[in-house]
Amino acid sequence: MAKLMFHLVSPASEFFSGEVDQVNIPGADGDFGVLANHTPLMTSVDSGVLVVINGSDEQRIYVSGGFAEITADGLTVLAEFALPEAELKGEALAHAKERAETSLKLADTPAAIIAAQRAVDALAAY
């Protein structure tokens, strides 16, 4: 099966870079999976868990606020915040929750309120 070139970039660093089989993205219009040779697409990414599948290996990464861009070269996700799901606990979790709640308070358009509410909900499960 053809491999998909995938980059996950956050402001602090290049979080992930490499060839994978499939990436599931929490898109603004719902979750979707990306395989190799996907049609060019640009979408905003909501807060949630992004799943990177490579063979039998599965990585779950929590991302919040960003964009996904799919071109012939592969998939690039720009996330304002990215953290492996396993590390999402204690202080980091509290911090993420706080951020989500602040953005809910600041949200003023219906779309922004929905996105912020979804972020709060996504974190409530932890």
Place this chain on the structure above:
Amino acid sequence: MPSLNDLQIRIKSVQSTRKITKAKQMVAAAKLRKAEEAANAARPYAERMERVLANLAAGVSSASAPKLLAGTGSDQVHLLVIATAERGLCGGFNSSIVRKAREEIIRLQGDGKQVKILTVGKKGREQLKRLYGELMIDHISLAGIKSVGFENAQEISDMILGLFKEGGFDVCTLFFGKFKNVMTQIPTAQQVIPAKAPEGVEVRDLDGAIYTYEPDEEAILESLLPRFIGVQVFKALLENQASEQAASMAAMDNATRNAGDMIDKLQLQFNRARQAKITTELIEIIAGAESV
């Protein structure tokens, strides 16, 4: 003519000054390396963001473009965000940014525009307070922050965006020290609102294919622009951080060298004075012995 004792005290004092400047220089060198690494780590995000924005901006007509991109249609009120360091001992770093900002303020006021100032970092605020205190609307302190993170940039950009929404200003310009290399830091003014689509970024050719946009182009652009401004602020803060350490290192290197020169000079003076004293004593002894 200072006495031997006085000279010795002065030499000691300059020596301990040299120790301090030398230590500060080494601290700055270590911090500079870290700051450069942070700036490099942030680069991929900023570059990709610029590319995405350039792609989007090229496809959106100016009539329907969001205000952040197209502007408010006026340029009467200017917000200057002046980012400087929290600490001194870094040569002309803070002053050169302040000078650049002051030139801009004078130019804008000469054109009859209204100027508002938002300072980031204590040093710039101190230098501008006396002349332009009444123009300052707020201050953001970075004291106690070891290494600027994206949250710090977000705090600043949230404040800018909040003001923009309220109609607090029309044009926003960011002042910071651009890090060219260890020897050169360039005080830079960068306009962030209305956002300028980055120049020199290649608009990606998809070989005839077209992007699918979810939800749609304008919605994406609308949520991308505030982030883009955050990224620009973040980049400026990182550049500033690296520039500050580089300037500090250069200034402390100079100070260490000057202290060394001074010690040499004082040591020579001290040796001469000591020799002169010995010679005088000898002459006295010989003269005394002869007279017996």
